[in-house]
Amino acid sequence: MKVAVIGGTGPQGLGIAKRFAIEGVEVIVGSRKEEKALTIVEETIEELKDYDLNIVGMANEDAAKEGDILILTVPLAAQKPTLEGIKEFCTDKIVLDATVPLETAIGGKPFRFIDLMEGSAAERTAKILDGTGAKVICAFCNISNSHLSNIPNEIDCDCLIAGDDKEAKEIATELINKLPGVKAIDTGILEKSRIIEKITPLLIGLNIKYRSHYGGLRITGIPQFED
Secondary structure, three states, X not given: OEEEEEOOXXXXXXXXXXXHHHOOOEEEEEEOOHHHHHHHHHHHHHHOOOOOOOEXXXXXXXXXXXXXXXXXXXXXXXXXXXXXXXXXXXXXXXXXXXXXXXXXXXXXXXXXXXXXXXXXXXXXXXXXXXXXXXXXXXXXXXXXXXXXXXXXXXXXXXXXXXXXXXXXXXXXXXHHOOOXXXXXXXXOOHHHHHHHHHHHHHHHHHXXXXXXXXXXXXXXXXXXXXX
C-alpha cells in the first residue's frame, strides 16, 4: 500500500511522511513542483540515514495517481486548487484530509477558526471530490508539527478521525496506528469533522499561552479505545 502525502513538503506533511516511512510504509511526498519534492526527499533520506526508508518525491498529480491512500496536508487557501488538480486521480481512493480552516488563511490569528459554507474543510473536500467515489476522512488535524518532527520520540496524542465510510475508516485506523504513541479514534460521520477541526485552534492557543509546542489530545474512559 502506497501512501501519497499531497503537499508533503510542508512541516505537517513532511512530518507525517517521515513517520510513516520510518514505520516501513511506502511513501510518496507530493509537491506543487516536482523539483522541490525530489530535493526534500533527498534531504530526508540523508537526515534519517539510520532508517531503511522507502520514500520518493513527485509532483502532486503524479503522487495522487500512484498513491493508494492520499493524505492532504495543505493550507486552506491551497485546498481547492490542489484538489482540483488531483481530482481525476482520486477515484475510489481513501483521502485523509488534515486541512484546518484557520484565520491565518486571511491574515488573521492562528488560534481563530473560519466557518466554511460546507461546514468543515473535510466536507469541502468531499464536495470537491463528489462523483469520484473518493472516501474522505478528516484526520491528523490535532497532531502538532512538533510532535511529528520529534523523531524518534513517541507522539503523545490521539488522532481523531471522522468519515462516512466504515471500511475506509478501518483501513485508515490501521494505518494511523502504525505511528508510535498514536491511537486513531473514530468519532463518527464526516460531519463530526466540524468539531475535530475546531479543536486545533484551541490547541494552538494553549501552546502559545503556555509556551509549548506539544499540546495534544487524549481520549480517556472509553473501553474500546484503551489498551
